[in-house]
Amino acid sequence: xxxNVSLIIGAILTFxxxxxxxxxxxxxxxxPNLPNIPNRLLAAGSAEHWxxxxxLGRDIIxxxxxxxxxxxxxxxxxxxxxxVLGAIMGLIAAASGKIVDETISRVADIMLxxxxxxxxxxxxxxxxxxxxxxxxxxxxxxxPSFTRVARSAALSVLQEDFITAAQLYGRGRMPRVARHVFxxxxxxxxxxxxxxxxxxxLTEAGLSYLGVGVTRPxxxxxxxxxxxxxxxxxxxxxxxxxxxxxxxxxxGLNLMGDGLxxxxxxxxxxxxx
Amino acid sequence: MVTxxxxxxxxxxxxxxxxxxxxxxxxxxxxxNVAAIVLGRHASANAIDALAAEYGLDRPLPVQYIxxxxxxLHGDLGRSFRTGESVADxxxxxxxxxxxxxxxxxxxxxxxxxxxxVFAARNAGRPVGAFVGLLSQIGIAVPVFWAGILLSxxxxxxxxxxxxxxxxxWSVDPIQSIRSLVLPVISLGLILGAVMTRYVRSAILDVMxxxxxxxARACGMTESQALVQVGLRNASLPIVTVIGLQMAELxxxxxxxxxxxxxxxxxxxxxANVAAREVIVVQxxxxxxxxxxxxxxxxxxxxxxxxxPRTRLGQ
Numbered sequence: 001x002x003x004n005v006s007l008i009i010g011a012i013l014t015f016x017x018x019x020x021x022x023x024x025x026x027x028x029x030x031x032p033n034l035p036n037i038p039n040r041l042l043a044a045g046s047a048e049h050w051x052x053x054x055x056l057g058r059d060i061i062x063x064x065x066x067x068x069x070x071x072x073x074x075x076x077x078x079x080x081x082x083x084v085l086g087a088i089m090g091l092i093a094a095a096s097g098k099i100v101d102e103t104i105s106r107v108a109d110i111m112l113x114x115x116x117x118x119x120x121x122x123x124x125x126x127x128x129x130x131x132x133x134x135x136x137x138x139x140x141x142x143x144p145s146f147t148r149v150a151r152s153a154a155l156s157v158l159q160e161d162f163i164t165a166a167q168l169y170g171r172g173r174m175p176r177v178a179r180h181v182f183x184x185x186x187x188x189x190x191x192x193x194x195x196x197x198x199x200x201x202l203t204e205a206g207l208s209y210l211g212v213g214v215t216r217p218x219x220x221x222x223x224x225x226x227x228x229x230x231x232x233x234x235x236x237x238x239x240x241x242x243x244x245x246x247x248x249x250x251x252g253l254n255l256m257g258d259g260l261x262x263x264x265x266x267x268x269x270x271x272x273x
Numbered sequence: 274m275v276t277x278x279x280x281x282x283x284x285x286x287x288x289x290x291x292x293x294x295x296x297x298x299x300x301x302x303x304x305x306n307v308a309a310i311v312l313g314r315h316a317s318a319n320a321i322d323a324l325a326a327e328y329g330l331d332r333p334l335p336v337q338y339i340x341x342x343x344x345x346l347h348g349d350l351g352r353s354f355r356t357g358e359s360v361a362d363x364x365x366x367x368x369x370x371x372x373x374x375x376x377x378x379x380x381x382x383x384x385x386x387x388x389x390x391v392f393a394a395r396n397a398g399r400p401v402g403a404f405v406g407l408l409s410q411i412g413i414a415v416p417v418f419w420a421g422i423l424l425s426x427x428x429x430x431x432x433x434x435x436x437x438x439x440x441x442x443w444s445v446d447p448i449q450s451i452r453s454l455v456l457p458v459i460s461l462g463l464i465l466g467a468v469m470t471r472y473v474r475s476a477i478l479d480v481m482x483x484x485x486x487x488x489a490r491a492c493g494m495t496e497s498q499a500l501v502q503v504g505l506r507n508a509s510l511p512i513v514t515v516i517g518l519q520m521a522e523l524x525x526x527x528x529x530x531x532x533x534x535x536x537x538x539x540x541x542x543x544x545a546n547v548a549a550r551e552v553i554v555v556q557x558x559x560x561x562x563x564x565x566x567x568x569x570x571x572x573x574x575x576x577x578x579x580x581x582p583r584t585r586l587g588q
Binding site for chain 1: 284287288291292295296299300410411413414415416417418419422423426430520521524525528529532533543544547550555559562563566567570
C-alpha cells in the first residue's frame with residue numbers, strides 16, 4: 001500500500017496544534033494578558049520572550065498558545081455540533097417520505113444561500129460578540145452542508161442489497177438506519193468534519209479580526225492580527241506569527257481531510273500529494 | 274424546460290421569503306427595544322416612545338414586517354435613526370466601491386484558477402502537478418486578511434508603491450481610486466483563485482477520464498486539443514457551479530478585505546451600523562445582499578440548464 005503523504009503530514013500538524021492547545025490549559029510561559037511596558041515590542045529571539053512581545057509587552061508565545069486553544073475549541077465546537085445536527089437531519093431526510101425529505105432539503109438549500117459572514121455579523125449584532133456566538137454562527141452555516149452530505153450518502157447506501165436484507169429480516173426503519181446506514185456514511189462524515197473544522201478556524205479568525213468574534217481578555221489569532229495591523233511598520237513580525245499559525249493548522253486539517261478521503265474512498269483518489 | 278423554470282422560480286421566491294422572515298426575526302426579536310437602545314441609557318420614557326412612534330416601532334411585529342417588505346419592493350429601504358439618511362442612498366454610494374472590488378477579485382481568481390487547475394490536472398501524479406496542488410492548498414489555508422496585511426506591508430510599507438489603505442472617491446481622482454483597489458483586489462483574487470484551482474482541477478480530472486475525450490483523442494486530436502475543445506466545455510458545468518458557490522466566499526472576503534484596507538464599501542457600512550445598533554440599516558442592507566446571492570444562484574441554475582440539457586430532465 002502506498003503511503004498517504006497528505007494524511008501523515010496533516011495528522012502530524014494537527015496533533016501538534018492540539019497538543020499546544022492542551023498544554024495551554026495548564027501551563028503558559030507568561031500571563032498572555034499581562035502588560036509589561038518596559039519590555040514592550042521586544043524582537044524575537046530574546047532569552048525570556050522567544051518570539052518577543054507586543055506593543056503592551058505581552059508575551060507572544062503565550063498569546064499564540066491560547067490562540068491555538070481558541071481556534072480549536074471554536075472550530076471543533078462548530079464542526080461537531082453541525083456534524084451531529086446535520087447527520088440527524090440528513091438521515092431523517094433520506095429515510096423518510098417525500099414531504100419530510102423535501103422540507104429538510106429545501107430549508108437546507110435556503111440556509112446555504114445566505115452568506116455565512118453576513119449571518120455572523122447579524123448574530124454578533126443581536127447576541128453580542130464572543131466565542132459562543134461564533135460557534136453558534138458556525139453551526140448555522142455548516143449544518144445545512146452536513147445535512148446535504150449525510151442525506152446523499154445515506155440515499156446511496158439505502159439502495160444496497162444488505163438494507164433490503166435487513167428489511168426482510170424484519171428490522172424496522174429506524175433500527176435499519178442506525179445499525180446499517182449510519183456506520184456506512186461515517187467515513188464521509190469524518191472527512192467533512194475535518195474540512196469544516198478547518199473552515200471554522202478560518203471563519204473564527206476572520207470574525208475576531210473584524211472585532212465581532214473573540215475579544216479581550218479572550219485571545220484569538222485573528223484578534224492578534226488585528227492588533228498587530230495597528231502596529232504595522234513599527235514591528236511587522238507581530239503580523240507574521242498569528243498568520244503562520246493559522247496557515248499551519250488549517251493546512252494540516254485540510255491535508256488530513258484529503259488523506260482520509262483517499263483512505264476511506266480509494267475510488268476517488270484526488271489528493272494532491 | 275417550463276416545469277424546470279417554474280420550479281426554480283418557486284424556490285427563488287420561497288427562499289427570499291424565508292430569508293426575509295429569518296433576518297427580521299433575528300434582528301427584531303433578539304435586538305430588544307430598538308428605540309431604547311438607539312437613544313441610550315439616559316433617555317426618558319417619553320423620548321423613547323416618541324422615536325418608536327416616529328419610526329413605527331410601536332406597531333405589532335407582523336405589521337412592521339409587511340411594511341418593511343412593501344417598502345423594499347418600492348425601493349424604500351428605510352432611514353437611519355441617527356442621521357435620518359435614506360438607506361437606499363447610503364447603499365448606492367457604497368456599492369460603487371464594493372462592486373468593482375468584488376467583481377475584479379472574482380475575475381482575477383478565475384484568471385488564476387482556470388489555467389492553474391488545468392495544468393495541475395494534466396500533470397496529476399507528477400511533481401509539478403503536485404506542486405501546483407500544494408500551492409493551492411496553502412492558498413486555501415491563508416486567511417484573506419493576512420494576505421492583505423502582508424501585501425500592504427510589502428508594497429505599501431517597504432516598497433512604497435501603493436497605498437496601504439484608505440480611499441479617494443471616484444469623482445475626485447479616479448486613478449488614485451484604482452490604485453487604492455489594486456492590493457485589495459490582488460488579496461481577494463489570490464485567495465479565491467487558490468480555492469477555485471482545486472475545483473477546476475478536480476472537474477478537469479473527472480472529464481479527462483470520460484469516453485468522449487478518449488474518442489476525441491482517437492479521432493486524431495492532440496491531448497491539448499481534446500482537453501480544450503471537448504473537455505473544457507464539459508468541465509464548464511462544475512466550474513459554473515463553483516462560481517455560484519464562491520459568491521458567499523466572495524462576499525465574506527470582501528467584508529474582511531474592506532476592513533484591512535479601510536475602504537468605505539458596503540460591508541464597512543454594515544459593520545459600523547452593527548456597532549451603532551442601526552437596526553433598519555443593517556436589516557435592509559443584509560436583505561439586499563441575500564437577494565443578490567439568491568439571484569446569482571438562480572442565474573447559475575438557469576445557465577446550468579442551458580449548458581447541459583440533461584439537468585432540465587432529471588430532478
